[in-house]
Amino acid sequence: MTTVDPTTGTCPAPFxxxxxxxxGHGAGxxxxxxxxxxxxxxxxxxAADRGPLEDAxxxxxDGTDLALSTDAYVVDPLFFPGGxxxxxxxHGTVNDLAMxxxxxxxxxLAYVVEEGLPLADLxxxxxxxxxxxxxxxxxxxTGDTKVVGRGAADRLFVITAGLGRRLPGAxxxxxxxxxxxxxxxxxxxxxxxxxxxxxREGLGFEVDLASDTQPxxxxxxxxxxxxxxxxxxxxxxxxxxxxASLNEIAVASGVGAEIDERALPVPEPVRAACEMLGLDxxxxxxxxxxxxFVAPDRAEAVLTAMRARPEARDxxxxxxxxxxxxxxxxxxxxxxxxxxxxxxxxxxxxC
Amino acid sequence: MTTVDPTTGTCPAPFxxxxxxxxGHGAGxxxxxxxxxxxxxxxxxxAADRGPLEDAxxxxxDGTDLALSTDAYVVDPLFFPGGxxxxxxxHGTVNDLAMxxxxxxxxxLAYVVEEGLPLADLxxxxxxxxxxxxxxxxxxxTGDTKVVGRGAADRLFVITAGLGRRLPGAxxxxxxxxxxxxxxxxxxxxxxxxxxxxxREGLGFEVDLASDTQPxxxxxxxxxxxxxxxxxxxxxxxxxxxxASLNEIAVASGVGAEIDERALPVPEPVRAACEMLGLDxxxxxxxxxxxxFVAPDRAEAVLTAMRARPEARDxxxxxxxxxxxxxxxxxxxxxxxxxxxxxxxxxxxxC
Numbered sequence: 222m223t224t225v226d227p228t229t230g231t232c233p234a235p236f237x238x239x240x241x242x243x244x245g246h247g248a249g250x251x252x253x254x255x256x257x258x259x260x261x262x263x264x265x266x267x268a269a270d271r272g273p274l275e276d277a278x279x280x281x282x283d284g285t286d287l288a289l290s291t292d293a294y295v296v297d298p299l300f301f302p303g304g305x306x307x308x309x310x311x312h313g314t315v316n317d318l319a320m321x322x323x324x325x326x327x328x329x330l331a332y333v334v335e336e337g338l339p340l341a342d343l344x345x346x347x348x349x350x351x352x353x354x355x356x357x358x359x360x361x362x363t364g365d366t367k368v369v370g371r372g373a374a375d376r377l378f379v380i381t382a383g384l385g386r387r388l389p390g391a392x393x394x395x396x397x398x399x400x401x402x403x404x405x406x407x408x409x410x411x412x413x414x415x416x417x418x419x420x421r422e423g424l425g426f427e428v429d430l431a432s433d434t435q436p437x438x439x440x441x442x443x444x445x446x447x448x449x450x451x452x453x454x455x456x457x458x459x460x461x462x463x464x465a466s467l468n469e470i471a472v473a474s475g476v477g478a479e480i481d482e483r484a485l486p487v488p489e490p491v492r493a494a495c496e497m498l499g500l501d502x503x504x505x506x507x508x509x510x511x512x513x514f515v516a517p518d519r520a521e522a523v524l525t526a527m528r529a530r531p532e533a534r535d536x537x538x539x540x541x542x543x544x545x546x547x548x549x550x551x552x553x554x555x556x557x558x559x560x561x562x563x564x565x566x567x568x569x570x571x572c
Numbered sequence: 573m574t575t576v577d578p579t580t581g582t583c584p585a586p587f588x589x590x591x592x593x594x595x596g597h598g599a600g601x602x603x604x605x606x607x608x609x610x611x612x613x614x615x616x617x618x619a620a621d622r623g624p625l626e627d628a629x630x631x632x633x634d635g636t637d638l639a640l641s642t643d644a645y646v647v648d649p650l651f652f653p654g655g656x657x658x659x660x661x662x663h664g665t666v667n668d669l670a671m672x673x674x675x676x677x678x679x680x681l682a683y684v685v686e687e688g689l690p691l692a693d694l695x696x697x698x699x700x701x702x703x704x705x706x707x708x709x710x711x712x713x714t715g716d717t718k719v720v721g722r723g724a725a726d727r728l729f730v731i732t733a734g735l736g737r738r739l740p741g742a743x744x745x746x747x748x749x750x751x752x753x754x755x756x757x758x759x760x761x762x763x764x765x766x767x768x769x770x771x772r773e774g775l776g777f778e779v780d781l782a783s784d785t786q787p788x789x790x791x792x793x794x795x796x797x798x799x800x801x802x803x804x805x806x807x808x809x810x811x812x813x814x815x816a817s818l819n820e821i822a823v824a825s826g827v828g829a830e831i832d833e834r835a836l837p838v839p840e841p842v843r844a845a846c847e848m849l850g851l852d853x854x855x856x857x858x859x860x861x862x863x864x865f866v867a868p869d870r871a872e873a874v875l876t877a878m879r880a881r882p883e884a885r886d887x888x889x890x891x892x893x894x895x896x897x898x899x900x901x902x903x904x905x906x907x908x909x910x911x912x913x914x915x916x917x918x919x920x921x922x923c
Contacts (some may be wrong), residue, residue, distance in 0.1 A: 242689045247719030249588075255718065262857035264695045265702035278713035280678045280735065291680035293718045295725075297653055329630045329642035329733050330616075333684065340595040351616035362621040362629035366607065367644045368598030369708045369921060374646075374684075378718075382642055382680050382733030384631065386804055558843040570720060 249460025249506075252565040254469075255331035260372040268336020275395050276320035276456065277385065286387035287560065288323035290314055294379040297570040303412075303431030306379050307350030308571060313459065314383035314432050317436040320455040320511065322445055323385030323392050325359035332366045338376050340514050346377065359383075374513040381478065390443040393513075397453035397525040398474035402542040405513040407440060407533035408433060410463060411491035413464040414505035414571050418496060421570075429490040431508030440532045447526035451519035455525060459572055466512050467548045468562040474514075475487050475564060477546035483553050484539045488494045503550075504563050506571045514542060573776040575798035576783075593821075596601050596916020600811025600857075601652040603916040605820075626746050627807065628736065629669035637738035640673035641665055643655060645730045648921040650697060653769040654763075657730050658701030660859060663785050664810065665734035666708050669787040671862065673744050673796055674736030676710035682731040689727050697728065706849045710734075710827075715864030742796040747764050748804035749825035753893040756864040756869030758786060758791060759882035761814060762842035765856035765922050770845060772921075780841040791883045792922035795864065796876035808862045810923055813855040816872030817863050818899045819913040833909065834904050835890045857922045865893060 245252040264321045270278055277290035294310045315325045332351060334343065354361050396409065412433040419426035437457065443450055458466040463485075471478050478502075487495075487502045495502050508533065515523045520538065527536040548560045596603040613620045621629055628641035646659045655663075658820045666676045681701060685694065705712050763784040772779035788808065795803055805825065809817040814836075822829050838846075838853045848854050860883065871889065878887040899911045 240689060240691055242685050242687060242694060242719055244687050244719050244721060247717050253717065260691060260695050261698050261715065261717070265708060265712055266699065266701040267709075269711050270711050275714070278678065278680075282638075282677065282737065283634065283636055285636075287633075287735070289678055289713055289735055290732075291714060291731070292684045292716045293682040293684050295684060295718045295720050295732060304683065326633065327629065327630075327640055328875075329640060329644045330735075331644040331731050333644050333646060333729050333731075334593050336593060336595050340591055340611060343593060344611050345617035347612050348617065348804060351619040354619035355617060359619075360621050361616055361619050362631060362640055363642060364612065365628070365643045366598050366604065366612070366788060367646045368593055368595050369646050369726060371597060372723065373921075375720060375724035375728070378684050378725075378729070380642070380644060380682050380684075380731040382640075382682075384638070384640055384735060386633065405613035452890065507642060543818035571726075 224368055224387050243565065244569050248565045249465050250563035250565050257545050272368050276317040279321060287386055288318050288321045288385040290317035291382040292317060294572060295570050296417060296572050297375065298301060298421055299377055301417050301432055302427050303416060304376060304434040305346055305349050306352040307346035309434050310379040310381040310459035311350050311353035311357065312436050312508060314381040314435045315359065315438055316457045318383050320388060320457055322441055323387045324393040324438050325357060325385050327362045327382055328354055328359055329382045330361050330364040333374050333378040334366060335366045335374040336368055367454060368406035368476035384394040388442065390449045392450065393455045394453050395454060395470055395473035398470050398476050398514040398542050399453055400452055400476055400542050401517050403517055403538050404478060404540040405515060405524055406510060406539045407527055407536045407538060409486040409488050409535060410507060411487060411495065411502040411505040413508040414568050415494045417571050418568050420506065426494040427492055432505045435509035435510050437476060437532060437534055440527065440530045443526045443530050444523050446529050447483040448469040448515055448519045448523040451516035452513060452523065453516060454514040455511055458507050460506050462506055463512060464503045464560045464562055467560060470514060470546055472528050477543040478540055478548045479543055480550045482550050484537050486535055500567060503560060503568050508572065574810055585780050589854060593789050594916065595920050598606060599710050599916045600816050601914035601916050617764050626875050627668040628674060631670060633876050636830065636906055639672045639738055642669035642733040643668060645923060646921050647768060647923050648726065649772055650693060652768050652783055654767060655785040656697055656700050657728060658697035659704040660785050661732040662701050662704035662729040663694055663787050665732040666710065666787045666789055667808045669734050669736035669806055670792040672738065672739045672743040673792055675789050676708060676734055676736050677708055678706055678713045678735045679710055679735045681712050681715040684725050684729040685717060685719045686725040687719055696877040708789065732913065739796050741800045742803050743801065744806045746821055746824035748807060748881060749827050749865040749893050750804055751823050751857060751893050752868050754806055754866040754868055754889050755829060755891040755893065756866060756875055757861060758859035758878055758887045759891045760837040760886060761858060762838060762846065762853040762856040763918050764859040766845045767850050769919050777841050777845040784858055786860035786883055788862055788883060791878065791881045794877045794881050795874050799870045799874040801864055802867035803874065804867060805865040806862055809858050811857050815854045815911045816914055818911060821865060822899050828864050828894040828901045829898065831889055831891035831901045833901045835888050837888060852920060854911060855918050857919065859923065899923040903905055
């Protein structure tokens with residue numbers, strides 16, 4: 222099996238593990254990382270931007286730090302409690318920009334539509350995207366719509382890109398975590414993934430749950446105002462959940478992490494669903510929370526500032542960065558277990 | 573039937589013509605315009621950028637004019653003589669920026685992949701996108717890959733977005749054409765559309781043809797250097813072909829146009845294929861030429877500069893902007909026929 226070298230983030234070509242794309246290659250776990258490092262970046266050649274895999278890329282222009290990000294959304298179903306593919310696409314791109322401390326300036330919106338989609342669905346998704354953009358204070362400046370024949374796509378895919386401008390005074394990066402940093406989590410785990418899965422499969426958990434999809438840029442603005450350059454790294458734990466985010470930051474920063482399991486906020490319906498389905502909430506996708514790595518002397522100030530925002534009123538400290546080793550969870554009875562990078566797909570088409 | 577008001581570019585909601593999305597809604601013709609004006613822009617509400625529909629949006633930041641564009645590519649087949657979906661996606665976004673006189677600064681690249689796609693295909697498409705980006709002098713700074721199950725997409729869709737910086741001294745806009753402007757065309761018509769269609773259907777015309785896919789930003793740089801603000805409008809005639817581009821510019825600028833049919837450069841294999849298939853070359857998609865509307869006193873200088881570039885050595889003047897009326901073609905025998913906006917899909921999944 223091909224493995225990613227944790228020091229370089231690369232793995233050997235020509236990718237012997239499989240000759241075809243698997244669902245897991247899009248799941249945000251180790252297979253995704255291997256596809257990016259073993260196929261996509263080498264194939265792009267010198268056109269590829271090298272460096273740690275960030276949520277958004279920085280582009281310096283005339284002394285201004287801009288950020289650029291893109292996301293493709295294939296969530297099934299299109300509509301679910303708490304949101305839909307349109308709002309999700311806007312929030313996801315706004316949040317990817319925010320993870321680099323960039324405030325959104327403009328969004329693009331592209332659709333791949335299956336012939337026969339009810340126009341009412343397209344109108345509803347578009348209205349939701351528009352409302353989400355307006356609430357986030359960012360215009361949708363351009364778009365594209367392609368239609369493919371019946372059976373050549375599953376109803377609707379939405380692809381957003383975002384341009385942002387970085388806040389002065391902060392430079393969070395996936396490679397920025399330092400030993401001793403406090404690890405903060407802005408909200409409860411698992412609501413988005415369990416809601417989408419439960420709605421799709423008709424499991425009934427969605428009655429008590431809703432996706433947490435929301436924009437996080439204003440929260441980040443508050444955190445940067447309170448913590449400045451002590452905000453070392455930010456990530457929104459979407460595909461692959463908290464486990465993937467912690468492992469990505471740890472690898473890119475060359476550090477380890479210790480997480481206190483008792484501190485992890487898992488709502489009761491999420492816990493019940495995960496127990497029934499054999500899922501670990503730490504691997505379930507979220508769309509409205511972030512994990513932050515903050516220098517210890519500013520961590521309390523940042524946490525207090527977070528809790529003053531409605532997006533993060535339940536923010537908690539969940540652990541500490543350590544010099545090396547894997548990401549480890551300390552359980553209620555004091556045992557330690559490794560929180561691995563997920564391999565592939567726990568929940569397909571969750572975003 | 574819903575019609576677009578030629579003076580405002582809008583049409584009445586709630587879009588009574590059809591209740592479902594048709595293939596033609598993504599074809600770049602009248603149905604596309606109606607979908608945008610009747611469904612998408614109203615649904616986006618105040619988040620939508622108002623104004624003429626341009627190839628790329630302008631975003632002013634700290635006194636610098638940036639341009640932002642996005643395109644979704646669903647071309648079938650993925651590979652064809654002269655190019656593939658990867659190169660096409662890069663060129664298409666570079667060209668959309670160029671149509672606003674913006675030089676590309678950074679690209680994003682997103683994939684929606686069908687489970688089971690050979691990794692070799694993904695590698696080949698990515699290498700082609702990387703080579704195209706490198707040749708255009710623009711880095712791919714970020715991306716996203718989603719995988720959906722078998723049958724939920726047709727192999728691979730590629731979505732690019734581009735950030736550009738506007739050249740000083742030129743402000744081409746779809747609304748910029750003026751009566752008396754010379755209408756210039758940079759290269760032969762129909763090569764891309766006929767090549768893709770012929771390859772897909774195994775018609776054999778592709779033996780003598782190749783897609784014209786190429787980046788046009790350096791050509792635009794040359795034109796702006798020669799013509800400055802006399803370059804009033806630029807458009808690359810992709811979906812819907814030359815006819816759609818001419819009608820879009822005419823509507824947005826509130827003018828008419830007269831085209832000399834004898835001046836239209838149609839390669840013999842394109843003419844033969846179009847005759848056999850009942851297509852009009854003026855409606856077939858191109859991916860490597862542009863149509864320019866240039867003030868008459870600078871038209872010859874711009875045309876000479878165009879011909880000095882390899883992308884446009886066969887550039888010709890094809891007509892003149894007139895104060896009003898439809899887009900009209902004057903045939904070899906002196907007859908006049910209206911070159912309408914295409915309704916919908918002449919060739920599905922051509923880009």
